[in-house]
Amino acid sequence: MRLLILCSLMALAAVTPARARELPPTFQVAGVLPKNSAEQFELAFWNSVKDSKQVGDYEAYLQAYPKGRFASLARTRIQQLKAAAPQAPASAPAKPAESKPAGTQPQTKTAPKPQPAKPPDNKIRPIPATGTPPADGGREEAPVAGPAGSVATMKDCDVCPVMAALSPRPFTMGNNSSDPSERPAHQVALHTPFAIGKYEVTVGQWNQCVRASVCPTMPSLGNVPDNLPMRDVSWDEAQLYLKWLGTVSGKPYRLPTEAEWEYAARGGTATRYWWGNEMKKGNSSCEGCGEPWSEERPPPVGSFPANPFGLNDMNGSVWEWVQDCWHSTYKGAPADGSPWVDGNCQARVIRGGSWRENGSYMLSTTRFKYDASVRQSQNGFRVARSLD
Structure with missing residues (x-):
């Protein structure tokens, strides 16, 4: 036995x-x-x-x-x-976190009315290969992406994340030589230009939604810098942030589809990682992937080089929620990059690995699942929206 x-x-x-x-x-x-x-x-x-x-x-x-x-x-x-755990001083007792079902919107008795976004200035700017999010809240807007494979930055409102505007082209999604869930490798033709966050949504950006009394606070994160990726967020709670951002900006924000995510993560390459077929230190936030690294939490967004599309932290940092429901293989997957939302929708797909895993999880094809209502300290997300 x-x-x-x-x-x-x-x-x-x-x-x-x-x-x-x-x-x-x-x-x-x-x-x-x-x-x-x-x-x-x-x-x-x-x-x-x-x-x-x-x-x-x-x-x-x-x-x-x-x-x-x-x-x-x-x-x-x-x-x-x-x-x-250390006890809070008697003069300032810690207020216990209110437990709410995932996906439940907090009351908004004191919530300020969202201000309409300012008109975009319609400027298209090249996206930098490295760096951190702009601290001045400056606006960048690309009403439509350029030719297939080109990249431009855009920013819909002062509190909106910086995004890369992509005009997609057909690519091979999946991997026939790795996990069965990544098979079969198949051609996907993304026809609609879309924008995706240059960085994962940060703690500071999430807290703006908290201050609007829409998103829940996350006491588990403690007092961390605003430029760290937001994590310990369920798929359902990510929807609250997206709806709030859509109200503030007037744009239809959403999670990227799984196909959009992989297209963006590959950055126009067909190799195992965007930088090649071999794991190399200094390209992603993961255990053994080079400094900066800490077991306790991921480093600030933009700490590692961006991929050829100018996107940071697609590999490592935190697992990222996408729109799609979980399927154990790609058999029957949409060929146009649309979200696959039939089947087991209690479980949603997460992509990209996290800082706690080693380099073998950093492949651009790596995929896994989590229950949509469950928080986990390694799970975060980045925003997306269509540009048609």
């Missing part, structure tokens, strides 16, 4: 997206190999949070798997972290 269990665990580990340093040498694999199995996804979830110092990570596991195999360990870890 023990031999049977051991063999099962070894087979499971071979398809589990756990950090390589957490696995014995005999369990290490190259690449992310998730299969559409509830048991495998539970183990992947647990492996991603088991060393966390955030109570919310274990609560997220319990929300997804209240009777899971690691439920008792998660509850014990929560008790230990709460017991070790």
